[in-house]
Amino acid sequence: MSGIETVAGVETRRWGTLPDSQDVQLFVLRAPNGLTVTLGEYGARLLRVQMPDRDGVPGDVLLGHPELAVYLEQEDALYFGATVGRVANRTARGRFELGGQQYQLALNNPPNHLHGGPGGFHAVRWEGTALDESDGLRGVAFRYHSPDGEEGYPGAVDVTARYTLGDDGWLSLDCWATTDTPTPLNLTNHAYWNLANGGAGSVLDHTLLLPADRFLAVDDNAIPTAITEVQGTPFDFRAGKPLGQDMDADDAQLRGAGGYDHHFVLLNGGECLKQVAVLADPASGRRMEVWTTENGVQLYSSNFLGGSVGGWNGARYEQHSALCLETQQAPDAVNQPELDCLGTVSIIVQPSQPYHTQTQWRFSVLDQ
Template sequence: MKPFFYALPLAALLVLPAIMAQAAPLPVTLARAPFGTTANGQAVERFTLASITGMRVQILTYGGTISAIEAPDRAGHVADVVLGFPTLAGYTGDSAQGGLFFGSTVGRVANRIAQGTFRLDGHTYHIPATEGTTALHGGRIGFDKHVWTVEGTTATAHDASVTLGLVSPDGDQGFPGTLSTHVTFTLNDRNELSLHYRATTDRPTIVNLTNHSYFNLGGEGSGSVENHVLRINADSYTPVDAHSIPLGTIAPVAGTPLDFRTPHRIGERLRDTTPQMMITHGYDQNWVVNARPASVPVLAARLVDPASGRTLDVLTTQPGLQVYTGNALDGRYTGPSGRTYRQTDGVALEAEHYPDSPNHPNFPGIELWPGQTYDETTIYRLGVEPEPRAHG
């Protein structure tokens, strides 16, 4: 019997390649689904970006949150490598308790502002304190506690994306100016998740945006990340006082437990008794990323799980990297795995400007003026390392 295409007319043969091309699977797909309703009746949606390489990312409109990043290990087994919750109630419940910001977009100003106070353009502003006398991650109702608006989705030959937006009115949490914020989450066929932040204002204000995902490359709920190997592309950091507020100085990491210029285990010096480690009860410091200024993302950190082979590169245009070993995780939260989260069960790699920047003129500024656009990008690149060869 002749192949079926011998029986096709010439016109059909001419369009057959186009039909076959249309039927080919897209390298990255995007799906949209409901994800519950908040207590005040706001509908929340979940977007799923999936690559043919095996990587899958879930984005929630609540908090502009990364709720899952699934990636294969060296054997091809896929696992979720960020901490989170299986339902909306987990995220809203966390928010009600003050929040540990699982996977959320943090703003209007990420990290700490001393006494919740700063001066800008001749005026003094006060932000509600959320950590003792400190304003942390944008005040009591930061960007992580809002339902963001879906501004659009795209799909190209090599990636797919969703853009979320949030308008923070003048005076929101004490910050001046109406701030319009947009975050575009893009997954490509090279296992890269890109977060592109943009913001504009109608009055002078301050802005510092980041994502607060907790990574565990062994898989969510698999236990401690102390055996993960971390390298940070930073020769210096910003020392803090007893309230985790920067002293205003830039200090070398050399000779301290914060020296990750060469890769080593997170747990290797985690329990060091130097004052900086005692203050933060683990790692919760800001590293000064090398190669500044950068108009394109540069490598800030590389995280490796030797057991699974999974790797994570963090590239960013931001000048700082806050590394946090989940020191406040105390067993009160349960993830999708059904296991509770405890200290060091995840590590946050928060690309951002330095803490308390408005109160330290020598730090890179976070002021945003009318007519300017805040524009920063962070990329999470997942990969795998082969299993080390035995020597004998």
Template sequence: MNVLKRCIYGISIVSLASMNIQCKSDKKVEETVTEAKATDVVTIEKSAYGTTPKGEKIDSYKLKNQKGMEVDIITYGGIISSLKVPNKAGKSEEVVLGFNSLEQYMKPNPYFGALIGRYGNRIAKGKFTLDGKEYALAINNDPNALHGGPEGFHRVVWTAEEAKSGDNASLKLKYVSKDMEEGYPGNLTVFVTYTLNNDNSLDVVYEATTDKKTVVNLTQHSYFNLSSDFSKPILDHEITIDADKLVPVAATLIPTGKLTDVTNTPFDFRKAKKVGAQIEAKDEQLKNGLGYDHCWVLNNQDKGERFAASAYDAGSGRLLEVYTDQPGIQFYSGNFLDGTLPMRNGGTYTRRTGFCLETQHYPDSPNQKDFPTTVLNPGENYKTKTSFKFSVK
């Protein structure tokens, strides 16, 4: 693949708006893109996305296949800033919540499209112990630590490397988290590889190594609305989760330590059920989460990568299937979206207009001896994979 320098003189171009660049008659702007070969099944196009206040240049990569699927990823936070897939009429439309500018992503927001680390989900009171030593984390979800802390992986700049192989294309992101960053021990080297395939699936592979014993739990935090109408709540989406058990939580959304059966509860999604069918039921767990904001214990954990969950929107015909090798999945129904964040084309994101399916280990695992371990030792390789597959029916 060749790199092409495109010079734009004295004109306003819509694509530049998303990069926070203004054209003036006495200046020229250089936009770097990747020139795709005509034979490429899946292409990658690189462009400038903006600059942080620290002077860090942020790039955007568009991965596009021949089946109408496009994924835009920015190097700030490893964020999926756009994801377009066809509906049952063949029209490709946006299906993830997001913003138009780097500036907006840098403002406080609920992790739209971001990579999450070092530890996805909550750690009780921001503390855990390894080999008798207690580590204290930043409290950013009072009284707990959430999603790696206020300056977690969602707010760092990743380096990027493109790769192509047959009918797919990949973007491999890298970040080195220094010892005691956000309170976590060990210099942690992290790679996250996004791969778009020509069957309208997006693979996400997470890898990490450390030079000191630490804890790791990485995930991806995209908010989906398969209708592509972000003014509509996702209550009519039909959700399936292949899980017989739930990780119940206390009022602070920290696990009680027990795993409970989902049978005859609003948390039974083993057969497809609309999000809104029981979300307002009188249930202590729903009260604690203000709706669904819980981790399910996925079945068949000994089988590696397998079907975990799905979401279906009848109006558009879009079906999302999630496959993973992780033990759990956090289903979040967008309960805290409050109408303060701008949509791309006007309006604001209101309550329950997006949902998340975050594959991961259980919340607070470092403090729960009976949960699968999240400890990573020197010499070990952390590696996990999740696939998001889109189709219509």
């Protein structure tokens, strides 16, 4: 990674080359409080987030990889930090009906379709541009044109994923999209967080608060079957607790998923930002709040990481070495109207109704 340029306060450098000979760039954003964010054009993804601990010592808090080749060659690394779409999470049997027509998508998570398919938004180059300093924003806008029929979805879609980093240490992701034909859209970011040491150890001691009264119980194929109260279950994070506190409970949902991999239903607060999670590491003192316009968040406790992927500073990413908090609409909402109604808008986007979602990560340090 050489040839560093600085444009509009954003460091830009060449990251690598795709098999079709396209050059891929990465971008580095720095905030005055010591927060540093690295972004890449492949997958419009978060590559690295570094922040100081309570003693002022900087460290990684996001799982990721220095080399582009890892994302291209290792299937288990493809979603790390990526912008995921067209439809995040699982679609049952990869099928849906829209406008009287049946659509069949790739079954890349048999027997289901997952995260937009093998050639989804995570697996393409987006065109990244540093924001104009006159806008008063420090950030990068990534743009991608998804043609009609890509990965089996109807309609041509133009999408922008814009990351901005404020002086206060708030990292924001706004996604906008327009379509020429009704089509399902459910975008998210698939960041893997570990506030202690960037994935070199477990996150089971991290404390997590999720103000959700309900979650979606799933079948053996991780497709939602029921909207379920968290009261009296291992899924109750309303008062905050260590992530691993109840993970070994005798619970069919946890056994089936190997941990948490479930969608939590949040209060419908309209299209305004609302706090949906607070994650903290008592050891390092690092703390992260998640705010979003979405009314759901998928909690995933990295149940299927197995040490095969090496990251920053040679870290080996083992099972439960991170957790994901994927703000999104409900899985399989395109096939289950009762789940589609949980959101502020339908998962089906119309040409006359542009799509927008926002998620914000607010980083701080716990009091001594």
